Amino acid sequence: MNHEMKDPVYVTDSLIAEDIDAYLLKHQHKTMLRFITCGSVDDGKSTLIGRLLYDSKMIFEDQLASLENDSKAVGTQGGEIDFALLVDGLAAEREQGITIDVAYRFFATDKRKFIVADTPGHEQYTRNMVTGASTADLAVILIDARQGVLTQTRRHSYLVNLLGIRNVVLAVNKMDLVDYSAERFYEIVADYSHFAKQIGMDSFLPIPISGLKGDNIVSHSDNMHWYQGPTLLGHLEEAPVSDTQMLDHPFRMAVQWVNRPNLDFRGFAGQIGAGTVRPGDAIRVLPSGKTTTVKSIVTQDGDLDLAIAGQSVTLTFADEIDCSRGDVIVQSDQPCEVADQFEATLVWMAEQEMLPGRPYLLKIGTQTVTATVTEPKYEVNVNTLEHLASKTLGLNAIGVVNISTDRPIPFEAYAQNPDLGGFILIDRMTNATVAAGMIHFALRRSQNIHWQALDVNREAHAALKNQKPAVVWFTGLSGSGKSTIANIVEKKLHALGKHSFLLDGDNIRHGLNRDLGFTDADRVENIRRVGEVARLMTDAGLIVLTAFISPFRSERQMVRDLMAPGEFVEVFVDTPLEVAEARDVKGLYKKARSGQLKNFTGIDSPYEQPQNAELTVNTVALTPEEAAERIVQYVLREMS
């Protein structure tokens, strides 16, 4: 093999050739460290990872041959081996010379197996970095010795700290390009210390390196005798892993799956998030609070006497108590909190911006609940750490919000236990993962608001009116005829002796919702309030008619979910845009077309047609009178 590189310093263990059984025995007891490297392309991140793979003999001859060819063809090292080419994966990014996603790399030494999350450094890839950091035990923050602490260094450090990584290595790279200057190194370390203190980072380990030349990577550099600390790989081999850090925490396990192969066995399967468990331990199931003791820890290899954080196990209980997926099993005398309102930091990960008030799915531990998010208390400028006022969060934005869930959930602060404090938000319509969140604490009011048990309940209200309450929800374009038809429906119901009430733009927008405009976020809040009012009215036993464009499926679904099953009747007033625009009763389409009116549904704001409306009335085929009659017949038939 003819290449310019020094021979790998990590020589293959001689045991492999001499005594493979002894080698295997030794390697059974290896531990595993997951780490993330942060830095932009220019900091030499890919080169460093390529170097680690190369020096730990993870590159095979055929790969090396193809690497040498590629280096000559597209390399940036003047024909010498370009380690970055080993690491950059997807075809498009190889051409652009940048890494645009999270890639996972593997290498191993005699002591440890390593998984490296390699993520891009630019600001537009904040979400990728957060993703990579979420599973890391340790972070390596790269700095170009010529550049010193840059804006991006601050951003990376802030994110690493936000994700709760306690082991941070500051790798001052390209020392070869600053003549291996101790003075330059210490200058950078001093700068960084100052900044680390600002963001609350307790400690970090600075190491001067050259990824390209191999200084202080595997062995101590001959060029930097002034540096006495560990080499990069030496430190990676010794740093503690995060499971170990959770061992002293009280026992926590979120139940993933209930195992019931037959009537005699009922086991609760999950991965232990914190602490340890032994048969006989007193435990509590949250949120119910029921207690029992652990009868056995079942695995295919036999029952265990002890299981620890990080293990996937199946527990059986001494008593038959209710416990299902989403519940959290905790040490009985040290339970975690249960609440339904929290303050949390959100990292927004979707192109579509956050909509305060829109219901999202929140997955935490092993359960998924519905949650709404308030407007941000503030957004964080990840470059300057300034707090900014903001009404929403866009792609890659980070902010602090309040979250409320539709039911109480067991949790812990992320800083104490990431396993029960980290969550994701999922859009209910697109199913995309739109945000990652970290719980700070429960809001006090969530523990103090209790439902007033009312003596005159909704059944009593409805019985007095001799009717079944309902919400008849008209949706359709502006000018489709919603209000006209709803009015006729109400007259007919009134004539039949039914108690009803019509909510429309006129009586809502001018009063309750006069603070709201027509942005997407305001439209969501508009519909949320209308939904809540409608629900109160159904509690009062009324048949509620609502006439709002309500353009988004998510919000209509949210209102549907607010109501008792069967009490929500979605009526799609189906009028083609051309027809509605031709009618233009209020002259609004004309204004919208001329640009005087912004965010007008159908013109520059979308209308999402219902997919499963209870009723669709086509106003081209039917007169308003005919349409109203159909709706009344439906209500009388279904609501009696």
Place this chain on the structure above:
Amino acid sequence: MNSQSVIHTGGQAATLTHLQRLEAESIQIMREVVATADNPVMLYSVGKDSACMLHLAKKAFYPAPPPFPLLHVDTTWKFRAMYELRDRAARDAGMELIIHHNPEAMEKGINPFDHGSLHTDMWKTDGLKQALSKFNFDVAFGGARRDEEKSRAKERVFSFRSANHRWDPKNQRPELWKLYNTRKGKGESIRVFPLSNWTELDIWQYIHLENIDIVPLYFSEPRPVVERDGLLIMVDDERFPLREGEVPTMRSVRFRTLGCYPLTGAVESSARTLPEVIQEMLLTTTSERQGRAIDHDQSASMEKKKQEGYF
């Protein structure tokens, strides 16, 4: 009790070994699928990775048998020894085994000798899509590992496929902590890779420690082979058309990966036991996939194949 389950608490703080941590992660992934999927299936290709995955599935759901069937998308051109192990492994696990043959490929007699890459496209890529659609499987476990190839290094553990089974590498969901978003739209499906973070060495070590049954072809033995286009191909049955002048010779060979026998290159070896295989692997100097004809043409070809639906 075997060595995997023992936690060493003496002296310093207990730490799981790398294999214990990988095992726990794979089990967590499998349970998450079973708790959220409507109709999951495990793709079983009879190779060492499949053997590992099946072993982990047994552990994940013990004492119940794994609550999903095994699916083998067969090409009719696998090694005979693979068919033997396949049937035995499914029976031992107490799992249903579904075998799918692409009827179109069957009818046209598609084979690796006459049809080149069409063989893989039709039997494997199309066959897999057909089987998933036919049985309405919404989640399929696969044994792919991120260390196998560069484009796999970026694939998620839960990897989404559109209603026509395509993968969109630019539009993958972020995957944080161990919170997998398992939601999908109508017609969409998910490929789940519980072995994502395992390396080839991890797989071998685990097979060794756990005594997992694998196809004997991984061990060296005298076998009839011919040398063709730089690969040593085993003449496994009478369907093998010998070219002029080709005479199968008995050589001590073994296989580092297993696929269709006419497409899988053997290596000359004296490794007859698992430790010897691992030893050879550690001392070897060529990467695993080189024995397969599929991704030799260009380095980005695997990414292309995957976008089209190849596992």
